[in-house]
Amino acid sequence: MGIINLLFHENFSLATHNTLGLDIRARYFCSAENLQDLSEVLAFARDGKLEILVLGGGSNVVFSGDFDGLVLRIDFQGMEFDDQKVVVGAGVNWHRLVQHSLERELFGLENLSLIPGLAGAAPIQNIGAYGQELDGVFVALAATDLSTGEELVLTRSDCHFGYRNSIFKGELKDRVAITQITLQLSSDFLPILEYQELVNELERRKIDLPTALDISDAVVAIRKHKLPDPSVVGNAGSFYKNPELSSQTLANLRHSCPNVPSHKTEQGLHKVPAAWLIEQAGMKGESVGDALVSTQHALVIVNKGNARCHDVLALAAKIEQQVQSQFGVLLEMEPVLY
Numbered sequence: 001m002g003i004i005n006l007l008f009h010e011n012f013s014l015a016t017h018n019t020l021g022l023d024i025r026a027r028y029f030c031s032a033e034n035l036q037d038l039s040e041v042l043a044f045a046r047d048g049k050l051e052i053l054v055l056g057g058g059s060n061v062v063f064s065g066d067f068d069g070l071v072l073r074i075d076f077q078g079m080e081f082d083d084q085k086v087v088v089g090a091g092v093n094w095h096r097l098v099q100h101s102l103e104r105e106l107f108g109l110e111n112l113s114l115i116p117g118l119a120g121a122a123p124i125q126n127i128g129a130y131g132q133e134l135d136g137v138f139v140a141l142a143a144t145d146l147s148t149g150e151e152l153v154l155t156r157s158d159c160h161f162g163y164r165n166s167i168f169k170g171e172l173k174d175r176v177a178i179t180q181i182t183l184q185l186s187s188d189f190l191p192i193l194e195y196q197e198l199v200n201e202l203e204r205r206k207i208d209l210p211t212a213l214d215i216s217d218a219v220v221a222i223r224k225h226k227l228p229d230p231s232v233v234g235n236a237g238s239f240y241k242n243p244e245l246s247s248q249t250l251a252n253l254r255h256s257c258p259n260v261p262s263h264k265t266e267q268g269l270h271k272v273p274a275a276w277l278i279e280q281a282g283m284k285g286e287s288v289g290d291a292l293v294s295t296q297h298a299l300v301i302v303n304k305g306n307a308r309c310h311d312v313l314a315l316a317a318k319i320e321q322q323v324q325s326q327f328g329v330l331l332e333m334e335p336v337l338y
């Protein structure tokens with residue numbers, strides 16, 4: 001290996017690097033700001049035979065314990081706008097990108113306002129909110145293969161985007177570091193008002209013909225009201241995906257539980273709110289140690305202060321068992337478990 005310029009922290013606490021605030025340790029931790037840094041990191045990991053975990057803002061991860069490898073924080077900066085396209089460094093804060101785009105009157109990200117985390121993580125679960133998903137504006141990304149160091153370009157179709165899903169949760173899970181993403185925004189604004197909650201908020205503000213900024217402001221207000229703020233109380237946002245049921249499964253469920261809410265997807269499945277199932281299963285306010293099912297929103301597990309990994313996982317197991325036995329529905333965790 002050549003000269004090492006990077007700082008590799010040993011036995012590093014990740015407490016401030018995951019929004020759940022789990023106080024676990026990484027054997028090594030470092031940040032990479034550019035491709036040169038990244039190649040040093042890969043050489044260091046190769047020499048030490050270390051497993052690499054790529055981390056962004058830590059807002060969608062749950063740890064089951066200490067990480068006996070190298071945690072790599074991606075810190076690539078920069079936003080380059082070219083007409084209606086933008087190339088964004090993976091380390092750019094997502095909401096800052098949304099705000100910059102709005103300032104330039106480029107649209108397509110407004111419903112995704114205030115989602116925590118970094119731009120490079122957005123493709124991992126194809127972030128979505130209030131009727132908009134990343135894949136609607138996504139063009140391509142650049143990534144580095146963690147074992148070979150090869151630089152790759154993946155287009156939209158390569159990424160196999162789905163509901164809170166992509167190739168990076170399957171075949172390419174933990175195998176690449178995304179370094180930049182390219183999005184196609186639009187100077188024509190088409191409001192997406194599929195969510196009643198958003199429509200209600202705009203009505204409350206007496207806005208009939210919303211601008212993109214109005215939508216962004218309304219989304220920010222709803223989110224601030226609805227979700228616990230991770231900078232105040234540790235959490236990883238929605239802990240479960242909303243289950244998508246076949247018509248037959250929904251019909252069976254409606255036999256015993258006629259008032260189950262559901263929303264038909266483009267694929268003809270029926271999305272049932274996981275929060276509703278958890279609440280009906282009597283789990284809102286349930287806790288294990290300092291891990292608590294938020295009383296504000298049943299889909300969120302919060303850390304009351306000193307929750308340990310196994311408190312969070314034991315609480316999750318309880319929720320899953322209860323929902324399964326009451327409704328016969330299997331919940332799938334949304335954050336990535338390490």
Ligand SMILES: Cc1cc2nc3c(=O)[nH]c(=O)nc-3n(C[C@H](O)[C@H](O)[C@H](O)COP(=O)(O)OP(=O)(O)OC[C@H]3O[C@@H](n4cnc5c(N)ncnc54)[C@H](O)[C@@H]3O)c2cc1C
Nearest residue numbers: 056057058059060116117118120121127128178236237336
């Ligand atoms: C309060 C709250 C609200 C949320 N609301 C939403 C929402 O409305 N919609 C939604 O979709 N999500 C939501 N989330 C989840 C989360 O914000 C997103 O998934 C976000 O994209 C995660 O970004 P991050 O940088 O924090 O990723 P991290 O948590 O750091 O990482 C998540 C996963 O991505 C991988 N990863 C991260 N960066 C890279 C990279 N550069 N290259 C390769 N792999 C990488 C990690 O290895 C890990 O597997 C919410 C979370 C919180 C705490």
